Amino acid sequence: MERASENFEAATASAALSRGLGRSYGDASLPASPADVVANSRRADRILGFDPGSGVLRAEAGLSLRDLNRVFLRRGWASPVSPGTQYVTLGGMVASDVHGGNHHVAGTFGEHVRSLRMRVADGRVLEVSEQTEPELFRATLGGMGLTGHILEVELKMERIPSAWLYTETRRVADIDDLVETLLESSRRWPMTKTWFDSTQRGPGMGRGFAVMGRWAEAGEAPPQPPLLRERLSVPPLPIGLVNALTVSVFNKLWFHSQSRPRAAIAHPQAFFWPLDGLLHWNRLYGPRGFAQYQCVLPIERDTRVVRRFFAIMTRRGCPSPVSVIKDCGAEGRGLLSFPKPGISIALDVPLRGERTQALVDALNEIVLEAGGRVYMAKDVLTRGTHFRAMEPRLPHFLEVRRKWDPERRLRSALSVRLLGDDV
Amino acid sequence: MKAVLLGATSGMGRALSRLLAERGESLFLLGIPADDLSRSAKDLEARGAREVGWLECDLLQPKGFAGALERADQALGGFDLVVVSAGLFGSQERLEADPEFCQKLLAANFANTVAFCEEARKRMLPRGGGTLCVWSSVAGERGRKPVILYGAAKAGLTRYLEGLDHKFRSEGLVTITVKPGFVRTSMTEGLKPPPFAGEPDGVARQVLRALDRGTPVVYAPPIWGLVMLVIRNLPRFVMRRIGF
Numbered sequence A: 001m002e003r004a005s006e007n008f009e010a011a012t013a014s015a016a017l018s019r020g021l022g023r024s025y026g027d028a029s030l031p032a033s034p035a036d037v038v039a040n041s042r043r044a045d046r047i048l049g050f051d052p053g054s055g056v057l058r059a060e061a062g063l064s065l066r067d068l069n070r071v072f073l074r075r076g077w078a079s080p081v082s083p084g085t086q087y088v089t090l091g092g093m094v095a096s097d098v099h100g101g102n103h104h105v106a107g108t109f110g111e112h113v114r115s116l117r118m119r120v121a122d123g124r125v126l127e128v129s130e131q132t133e134p135e136l137f138r139a140t141l142g143g144m145g146l147t148g149h150i151l152e153v154e155l156k157m158e159r160i161p162s163a164w165l166y167t168e169t170r171r172v173a174d175i176d177d178l179v180e181t182l183l184e185s186s187r188r189w190p191m192t193k194t195w196f197d198s199t200q201r202g203p204g205m206g207r208g209f210a211v212m213g214r215w216a217e218a219g220e221a222p223p224q225p226p227l228l229r230e231r232l233s234v235p236p237l238p239i240g241l242v243n244a245l246t247v248s249v250f251n252k253l254w255f256h257s258q259s260r261p262r263a264a265i266a267h268p269q270a271f272f273w274p275l276d277g278l279l280h281w282n283r284l285y286g287p288r289g290f291a292q293y294q295c296v297l298p299i300e301r302d303t304r305v306v307r308r309f310f311a312i313m314t315r316r317g318c319p320s321p322v323s324v325i326k327d328c329g330a331e332g333r334g335l336l337s338f339p340k341p342g343i344s345i346a347l348d349v350p351l352r353g354e355r356t357q358a359l360v361d362a363l364n365e366i367v368l369e370a371g372g373r374v375y376m377a378k379d380v381l382t383r384g385t386h387f388r389a390m391e392p393r394l395p396h397f398l399e400v401r402r403k404w405d406p407e408r409r410l411r412s413a414l415s416v417r418l419l420g421d422d423v
Numbered sequence B: 001m002k003a004v005l006l007g008a009t010s011g012m013g014r015a016l017s018r019l020l021a022e023r024g025e026s027l028f029l030l031g032i033p034a035d036d037l038s039r040s041a042k043d044l045e046a047r048g049a050r051e052v053g054w055l056e057c058d059l060l061q062p063k064g065f066a067g068a069l070e071r072a073d074q075a076l077g078g079f080d081l082v083v084v085s086a087g088l089f090g091s092q093e094r095l096e097a098d099p100e101f102c103q104k105l106l107a108a109n110f111a112n113t114v115a116f117c118e119e120a121r122k123r124m125l126p127r128g129g130g131t132l133c134v135w136s137s138v139a140g141e142r143g144r145k146p147v148i149l150y151g152a153a154k155a156g157l158t159r160y161l162e163g164l165d166h167k168f169r170s171e172g173l174v175t176i177t178v179k180p181g182f183v184r185t186s187m188t189e190g191l192k193p194p195p196f197a198g199e200p201d202g203v204a205r206q207v208l209r210a211l212d213r214g215t216p217v218v219y220a221p222p223i224w225g226l227v228m229l230v231i232r233n234l235p236r237f238v239m240r241r242i243g244f
Helices: A065-075 A090-095 A134-140 A175-186 A245-258 A268-272 A281-285 A306-316 A354-370 A386-388 A396-403 A413-419 B011-022 B034-046 B062-078 B092-097 B100-126 B145-171 B200-213 B223-235 B236-241
Strands: A002-004 A017-019 A038-040 A047-051 A055-059 A113-119 A124-127 A147-157 A165-172 A191-196 A209-214 A261-266 A291-296 A322-330 A341-349 B002-006 B026-031 B053-054 B081-084 B130-135 B173-180 B217-221
Touching: A038 A113, A047 B034, A055 A065, A065 A090, A090 A147, A113 A134, A124 A134, A134 A396, A165 A175, A165 A191, A175 A191, A175 A209, A175 A322, A175 B223, A261 A268, A291 A306, A291 A354, A306 A341, A306 A354, A341 A354, A341 B217, A354 A386, A386 A413, B002 B011, B002 B062, B011 B026, B011 B034, B011 B081, B011 B200, B026 B034, B026 B062, B034 B053, B034 B081, B053 B062, B062 B100, B081 B100, B092 B100, B092 B145, B100 B130, B100 B173, B130 B145, B130 B200, B145 B173, B173 B200, B173 B223, B217 B223
Parallel strands: A002 A038, A017 A038, B002 B026, B002 B081, B026 B053, B081 B130, B130 B173, B173 B217
Antiparallel strands: A047 A055, A055 A147, A113 A124, A113 A147, A165 A209, A165 A261, A191 A209, A191 A322, A291 A341, A322 A341
């Protein structure tokens, strides 16, 4: 049963899990059993204070990034970290410890969080920070909502010269070019990301383009602030439009549309959240739906692991229109934060039963062998055994969880699958 | 505009107060409890309101209305917009089973809302008028099986507001009746939304347009205007058969 209320604190009193806008690809915001009460924070979205001197903002956990941007971009402030959609709440950004294209300079969202107001499993409501409860604080950043209900978030916003971006786009020929371009441009640009054609095999495997960006200076940008809006909406479709053929055609067109290197002033929505312009884009996958898969591969020892990963992915056939690679900076302070130094690869995976499970298993073998890990916020197919083997920090997290929630009252479908909680 | 809002902490009232805040208006919030009001006041300040004051005022305690509006008047230096989006909701089953709650709901949604509007009217008319914007409901358009009691209170309120608008518009007091159909708010939480359910933000945008233009009746979302046109004209024997 789901409970959404403006009074989120009351709604969490007997809840086993809290969730925000429900846009995570995986099962992190789904209940472990149908009998569990899930508190929904989307109506608890008040801004409780903002100090224009220091940029410190305090708000209820259900405030969406979209609303935050609507209020603050025009005033010269931005979230220090922006994930790939604006339809995410502050609470969700903390619980997933999200990262963005600027990870190599800004770190994860959790690095900018100063304090949290939380309801812990025994019902108490506490102010949790690095000073008051460092262990609980670190376990909550990236803790997928399993350490307590996040009620309020206090974070430090980033001062920006304008609400527009200056970007440069450059094509890359293959996987080696892709990795090299990414590593090289990260040294000079605060934001980088690349898109690659996941259907291309052979010598052109990994071809695509890289986008580098920074906030535009006031002189470069249009004087008016950018408008944030949805443009088109996809109706519910009887069958999916995403298959090997359509993706292959789409990817080729997309690749060739970026034929020359170019510099441009970009709308923040086009740069950070390209899919937000198309409401209900997930319906393109049809009634069977899709999942995402994202992993990070440490490559300081061996860049060939990326090539092996790509070979498996393209051989097994994974028609993914949205495939993004970027480089990660340092590991966050969250006990289960996803990023670590290396290359992060994100794929859309249309759900096709056993075949998809086998693909994810094979990819996870590579990740495990390379010393990488998968991103829990997007995952729905990783097996508990794989996850536990990938995550040397897990015992520490479980110890903190045992201390604050010995009976494991807080749980989700994800904690059942990956951490072995009872249904 | 200088606006007094009763019920701005939740649902459609919250959405409308944010649009007013973004336009830089001065706001004064009435409602309960104090903690909720102070948090909403901070939110509206951060979103750009010129100034935001608040005071506890319970729709179930009509004795407090005059004093609350007096305080709002002083704080704002005279208001020219009053919005009442507060109200109670209960299912027909619950109201039939619980006479005490039924009394409360009838009082809050009709008699007390009227008392509040009368106080507001008395303050605004002598200084040239202003706008009174009150939430009624499409449930008041016909006697319908699923909402007999709630609908009856809203029907009374709708007729009162209609009369008010007829009598005082020429003296400068514009009355706007908002008639929402199904809107996804915490009031309708747990009910199954019909095909064209609305969102609070969309309704707030519609109401803001009506405030600027002085539109006397707002069906929200607009499709409910058509739906209710049909319902209002259905013969009695058809109404008797359908469960709508």
